[in-house]
Amino acid sequence: MVEKFSFEGGEKGISLLVLGAIHGNEVAGIGALNKLLKKINSGEIVIKKGKLVVIPICNVEANIKDVRQIDENLNRVMKVHENPITYEQKLANEIMPFIKDCDVMLDLHSTHCKGDEPFVFCDYPKELNLKLIDVIDVDYVLEGWPDIYAGQSEIEDYSTERACFECGKSGTTLECGYHKEDKAIDVAYNAIINALKVFELIESDKPIKKEKTHILMKNFVVKKKEGRLLKQYKHLDKVYKGEGIARYDDGEILRAQNDGYILLPNLECKIGAEWYYFGIDKL
Ligand SMILES: [Zn+2]
Structure with missing residues (x-):
């Protein structure tokens, strides 16, 4: 079973879903989400409006084994599988209802090389993910991912962002940098806080927008x-x-x-x- 945490504000508002460890060994998101959960539980952060759903460890078994995946890449099979066979297909079936239920998703990944730059993906630009990407403190946005997978049959591409898009939702993937550096946890944590701010789940000043270099894949x-x-x-x-x-x-x-x-x-x-x-x- 995948562990989920849900917090509802008193007023109606945007529903934000934050995912960690879609790839089991990418731990930066887990560190940031645990920090967030602590602050919510202690009352330091209060969800006033809308809804926040957090899944800190999406690929549980892979996380325990400190590997990317068990049978296959969870970020290529994120759809409802009628007859799930692989471990990741079963996970996808468990996570999909939360994607269907949100307005906007932030999917936290991290990378494997020291010094890796953090960046975001914007696969399907929509109002809410563009609003979110604007306030994430990274220098690069990668666009065009779906186009490079269209019209080829070598590799299936049901990413979390595609799952959002197919469900009429909005999503972005944040690669937080090298996951063995604390800096990556800070990148993830700041992005979550700025998401809570920009969608007004918490009371605060407006987060600062950050100019970015856009790269077309x-x-x-x-x-x-x-x-x-x-x-x-x-x-x-x-x-x-x-x-x-x-x-x-x-x-x-x-x-x-x-x-x-x-x-x-x-x-x-x-x-x-x-x-x-x-x-x-x-x-
Ligand atoms: Zn990843």
């Missing part, structure tokens, strides 16, 4: 055979047109099609999975 590369990335690429590293990015063991080289950014490189990528993504500045 153009494509992803699936690792087709044995090979390696040519550099220890980090997320958001700049690359230039023609630059060799990866080399298969048979000599084939994958090059940047344009000037842009390497996004979410997976240095330990298995064959058949997403190796890295490529994006450009959104003009």
Whole structure:
């Protein structure tokens, strides 16, 4: 069973859902949500309006084992499964009613490399998620994720953001940075507090808006055979047109099609999975 916490304000308002550890070993969100729950329980934070639902650990078994997933990526199977088979499909069935019930979702993830920049995804821009993204204190927004998965059948893409979109809701995913640094917990915690402020669940001044660089995702590369990335690429590293990015063991080289950014490189990528993504500045 996934543990959930729900707090209702006295007045009608926006219903905010905050998810942690959709990937079991991404613990920054858990730290931030535990801190939040403590402050709510002690009365330091009071939900005055609307509703807050918190699921600190979505992938329970993976969290216990300190791994990303048990059978498959929970962030690719977030829909109602009529005959759930894998552990993550069963979890998705348990979490989906809460997505259907909210107005806006904040999904907290963290990354695996020291020094990783925090950023947000905006897959399906809508009024409420744009309002939320405006007040999250990060420098980068990644857009265009659904377009790069459209029209291909290699990988299914039922992310939490897609689940929100399909249910007529609004969502965003915050990658809080390297999850072994306390800074990532602070990024997650500040985002939650600013969400509570901007949607007026708590009484406060308006949170400050933060200007961001918008990157348009153009494509992803699936690792087709044995090979390696040519550099220890980090997320958001700049690359230039023609630059060799990866080399298969048979000599084939994958090059940047344009000037842009390497996004979410997976240095330990298995064959058949997403190796890295490529994006450009959104003009
Ligand atoms: Zn994640």
